[in-house]
Amino acid sequence: MTDSFLLVGLSNVVQPYNLLAILAGTMIGMFIGAMPGLSATMAIALLLPLTYSLQPETGLAMLASLYLAAMYGGSIAAILLRTPGTPAAAATVIDGYPMAQSGQAGKALGLSLTASLIGGVMSAAALLSIAPLLGRIVLNFGPVEIFAVAVLGITIIGSLSAGSAILGLMSGAIGLLLAMVGMDLTTGTPRFTFGYLNLFGGIDFTVALIGLFSIPQAVRLIAKGDGQSGETVSKVRDRMLPTGREFRALIPNSLRSGAIGIFVGLIPGTGGDTASWFAYNEAKRFSKRKSEFGTGCAAGIVAPEAANNAVVGGALIPTIALGIPGSSSTAVLLGGLMVHGILPGPSLMTDHGDVTYTLLWAVLFANVMLFLVGLLFTRACVVVTRVPNRVVGPVIVVLSVIGSYAINNSVFDIGLMITFGMIGLAFDSFRIPTPPLVIGLILGPILDSTLQQSLLIGGGSYAIFFQNPISAVLLVIAALSVLQATPFFGSIGRLIGRRKGQLRPPHRQAGGSADD
Amino acid sequence: MRLTIAAALAATTTLTGTAGAQDSGYSQTEVEVMQGFKAGGGSDALAQLVQPYLAEELGVNFVNEYIPGATGAIAWTRLAKQAPNDGSTISITNTPMLTTNYIMNPSITYTIDEITPIANIVTDPGIAVVSSDSPFQTFEDFVEAAEAAPGTVTVGNSGVGGDDYFTSLQFEKAAGVQLQKVPFQGDGPSWTAAMGGKIDASFTNVGVTYPQIKDGNLRALAVFAEERLPELPDVPTATELGYELVAGSSRGYSGPGDFPSEDRDAMIAAMQRVMDNPDFQKAAADQALNIDFIPGDEYAAMLKEQEAEYQEIWASIKDEVQAK
Incomplete structure (x- = not known):
């Protein structure tokens, strides 16, 4: 039964019409992902209405390719402009931007593209082969286990603090504190909202991210002016495709990061952002030359990029097998399935097997398409880089304003973005690292809600975290990682x-x- | 750059439907529909389903505006306090959040007296589910366990202030038991936790769990509907088991206060025609949306009734919940 669906899916996907949909999805996704603040989730949400009139398999193929391409698009902006286009690309900034600054923008983008291909193909293969089996494993992750995963994630802060560990911890603590803003999950009490309705839902970390990363950069560009040559937005002059030797060197890192991406994607509620930081941290841990990280190191680009594309397949596994979305983007994708009259869950593999397997194959094809389109399209980014600093700076600000507004259609969020921009500027002047703040902001709400849920389930006893084998192991690893x-x-x-x-x-x- | 702005505009508004030429008695040709949630959510599903048909019946263009935040309160505050009351602006209103928002939070200041309910369209009835390998075979097993050990049976809900949370509170009152209520962020995480055996049961909704019940991954113990549901004929209602409990999550449309009554009547009449349209009925069934058309004053009465009920429940448990 499954075998025949596998073949039906493949023959569906190679229909010219569906390949065209994948091409269109890839182009649009790359463009949207490259813009600051326009996330993969939003790309899917925007395109969803367009697919209503398409055949289910065509529409879903388009959405899947859009999602993947938006992940890569995010890293174009991260590498060239120091402005992550999507939250998942934030980790790419750390090494991608310095490498681009040193005149190797092409190499940085090429590494990103190659790593994305490896991560994406790995996750597509995982999706095709083990999707029907993996559903059960995912069910083992409840609040207690997710809390342990988030604690492990918090230990990443330690390793992200380039320079002073104290300043890094301070930045992380500020991030965790900011994550407390909003309604308390178990009591409904608004915390630190000062009566502003706009803060009831908490601080949208995408908004914060745009401000933290892009405003200081824009100010830096404007302050520097056009007089001095040198630091403009990086040019893509060098070759993009890595040499055979470089390629071989990045294989182990890509495979490890891809596996991390698939794993993180599987866990509901965690997405590309968590995966890319996680992979970055692990790449650094395994590297023999840790001091090179942060200065434009190839492994520092490969790890987050392989991971954030691998997340796509990982996140689709629980979505398809059980109808449980693994990330916000797959939640929107799940909405797409329902629009096409398909009820998610285990029946997707039986009653709607043909459409489902078309989607799975489309993920594989979209990865290859992304590699090809990326090689051609990325060069076009040079256009952006020829614009003088005093134009690029304001354009970044304008894009940031549009991006932060578009996330929730909220004018308040523009102010919030600018506030975070000022925080970012202050952090830069005092040499306080910003990435730990981002980690705190992303993981804070997860820690907060899963801790409260776990304690409710455990009747108020912290012992529940150690009675549960998965969480006990994860917490011990976290403790070792801190020690x-x-x-x-x-x-x-x-x-x-x-x-x-x-x-x-x-x-x-x-x-x-x-x-x- | 031009593309960027176009994309931003597209993100802001989505045009749906086409303006028909026939005269339906509606005063406007373009109607803005505010939604308190993000594009792609349950409210959007309703908008995408109903508005193309309604646009044709009414001869207007609908423009969706997504204003997410504070579980809809930002959009509804705008509806109550700022929206022009000339028929050009309406909003999707979700219950019970429409009333629980301001009952639970003094800083949310709108009330249902400041809006004009037009009609409810869909209701997703509440349901109690457990994992397929749960020891609870029937709803009675569940109630007995809750009676035997107060405050230890864990029951998931979709979040404080949501329908399932208040359903749990109503059930506690009706059955005289004490549950350990575990709030999640949405229905999905709640029933998933029940399915994985992380919690003992989940109070959730039929529409979101039906595929899992059908496939035998979840066992339905009772539905909180007036009558047994045609798709789940073997599942008893809470009422037949002796608990006065009818609850669910509903979505409809409301206008600002002092909405023109001719426009309201025209829209209700057009909605009635849409509900009778077999194409619409089929589209709704395909998406597993349970039509529950409650027009005009009946909808207003339903909201009033809910408001009173939730105010009473919240007053009695507020200190206990928020003192923690």
């Missing part, structure tokens, strides 16, 4: 090493920066 960043862990390592010489090498490996 390994402290001098304390290094001394334990040395102590054990002195007693049992043979134990030392594995400790050095597992214990990240224990050798500082």
Whole structure:
């Protein structure tokens, strides 16, 4: 039964009409994703009405390709303008922008494209082969387990603090505090809203992200002026396709990051943003040259890009197998399925198997299409880079204003974006890192709600986190990850090493920066 | 740049339907429909389903405006306080959030006295579900467990202030039991947690769980509807089991206060014709939307009744909930 659907899906997807839909979705998605603040979710939400008149399989193929392309589009802006087009591309900024600044914008974009292809094809393959089986595993992730995943995510803050760990922790703490704004999940009490209805739903982190990353950059460009040559928005002069040697070097990193992306995508409520930071952190942990991260290191681009495209397939797995969306974008996609008269859930694999497998194949084809379109289209970005600083700066501001408004059609959000822009400027002047703030802002609400839910389920006892095997293991990993960043862990390592010489090498490996 | 602005405009408004030529007695040719939620949500599904048919009947263009935030309160505050009352602006109104918003939060200041209810269109009845391997075979099993150990049976809902939360409170009152209510962010996470055995049961809605019930992943214990549902003939209603409980999540349309009564009548008449249209009925059935057409004054009465009921419930439990 499943085999025949597999073939029917494939023959559906290679229909010229459907391939055209994938091409159109890829082009539009890349364009929308490249604009600051226009996220993949919004790209899908915008295009959804257009698919009403299309055949279900054509419409879904278009939406899937749009989603994937928006993920890559986000990194174009991240690399060239230091302005992540989508939240999932925020981690790409850290190494992508410095690499572009050093005259290797093409290489940075090429790495991003190649990593996206590997991550995307991996997740598409996972989707096609194990979707019917994986549904059950996802069900094991309730509030208790998700809380543990979020705690693990918080430990990423430690490693994102380039420079001072204290300043990084402070930035992360501010992010967590800002995440507390809005209605309390269990009591409905508004917290820190000062009576503003607009703050009842909390701070939309996409809005904050646009302000934090793009406004300081725009101000920097305008302040610098056109007089000095040198730092403009980076040009794509060099070749994009990585050399064979570079390609081989990025394979292990891409595979690991792709696997992280699929895994994170599987967990409901976490999406490309979480996955890309997670992968970035792991790439740094595994790297032999940690100090290169943040200065334009290839691995720092490959990791988040492979992960955020792999999320797509991962997130589609629970959506398709169980009708449980794994991310906000797949939630919108699920809405698309319902519009076409298909009820989500296990019946998608039986009653609507032909349409479902067309969608799964479309994900695979869209990844390849994205690679081709990306190679051609990305060069067109050079047009943006020839514009003088004093034009680019204001254009970034205008795009940020439009982007922050368009997320919730809210004028209030424009003010919020500008406020975060000022915070970003202040952080830059005091050399406080901004990424930990973003992590705090993204994970804060997840931690908050899952902690309260877990405690309600556990009757108020914290023991529930240790009685549950999945969360216990994840929390222990998180604890180790925090410990390994402290001098304390290094001394334990040395102590054990002195007693049992043979134990030392594995400790050095597992214990990240224990050798500082 | 031009494309950017075009995209931003497209994000702001979506034109639906076409202006017909026939005279329906409606004073405007273009009507703005505010929604308190993001594009692609349940309110949008209603708008996309109803408005193309309604536009044809009424001879107007509908323009959707999405104003998400504060569970709809931003849009409804605008409807009550700022929207022009000349028939050019209406809003999708979702119950019970329309009333629970201001009952629970003093900083939300609109009330249903400041709006003109036009008609309710759909209702997704409430339902109690458990995992397929749950020890609760019947609703009675569930109630007995709740009676035996007060405050320990965990029951998910879609969030404080939502329909399922108030359904849980009403049930506690009707059955004299104490549940451990666990709020989630939406129906999906709530019934998923029940399906995975993370919580003992979930109070949720039929439309969102029907595929899982049909496939045997969730077991329905009782529906909170007036009568048994045709799609779930074996599931008893709470009322037949002896609990006075009819609840669900409804969506309809309302205008600002002092909405022109001719326009209101014209719109209700047009909606009635849409409801009778077999094409519309089929489209609604395809999307598993349960039509529950309650026109004009009856809708207003339903909102009033809900308001009184929720005010009473909230007054009795407010201190307990918010003191935590």
